[in-house]
Amino acid sequence: MTSPASPPVPPLADLLAGARVVSLPLATRFRGVEHREAALIEGPLGWAEFSPFLEYADDEAATWLAAAIDFAWHAQPEAVRTEIPVNATLPAVPVERVGEVLARYDGCRTVKVKVAERAQTLADDVARVRAVRELLGPEGRVRIDANGGWNVDEAEHAAHALAEFDLEYLEQPCATVAELAELRTRLRRWDLPIAADESVRKAQDPLAVARAGAADLVVVKAQPLGGVRRALEIVAATGLPAVVSSALDTSVGLSQGAALAAALPDLPFDCGLGTASLLAADVVADPLVPRGGAIPAGRVIPDPALLDAHAAPPERRAAWLERIARCHALLSGTA
Ligand SMILES: O=C(O)CCC(=O)C1=CC=C[C@@H](O)[C@@H]1C(=O)O
């Protein structure tokens, strides 16, 4: 996702010089993992995170590296707000755990509930969403994220089954743009918006979903989209309202998401940047967990003692540094 206008890529040695690799335990299993690995790099303007998920190939991961370089080596777009309202993110936990997980999100009035998890049923989703609605009360907002796990008929059926809980929107209910467009047509009468996430961040063309009229809003993430500037361009080009969300980052990556949310001209929805609450440890002394339903915008500095305490094992550090080198070669056109 680099363009001819992309700023020059710093030498690899500069990226690796102060690079740290951490493995942070999660408080709650998420995306099938119990530890989150991340590389942190320091540039002239501060720290940035490089943490593409382990299964991502280098061409996709290189865009995440472009984001880290942009954040650590270049000044960021001007902020128009200092506090970012955030939602609580509820993994696909059994209903008995809903209260305990949500208690980790101080002051959040919006909850995003993960649904359509493999090996679970719609009844599990309904029970989890019901528990959230009961805890939040009628004024709270509840959105769901299916990560593309339903076909159009399943998504329509699920929307009916969940209708009584007054959903704010459905995030990526189906995998493809064509399916989202079809579902949106079927749901239009109901005023139930559709948000595109994977159809933006993992698509060859992040604007295709907007062009097809297949979503009412877009979810944007700073790392997968190649940085704050690039994400702002994408949002502007879609002409749709945007929600900024995390990639289950450490507080360093969250500061990149917060910079994006701070720079967006309009921020009509609570952002998915409360995910430090899903971590059992972080790299900064004062993690960006929600307080009063918000996190602050601004750069953060890792605590050397925490970087040491959570350093990844040597073979994992070596694997991440090699990954950085391969992605760097792709970005500099020397691969
Ligand atoms: O948006 C949120 O509330 C939190 C972030 C979140 O849900 C995600 C983070 C990382 C990977 C994704 O599977 C997931 C998402 O799909 O939005």
Ligand SMILES: [Mg+2]
């Ligand atoms: Mg999502």
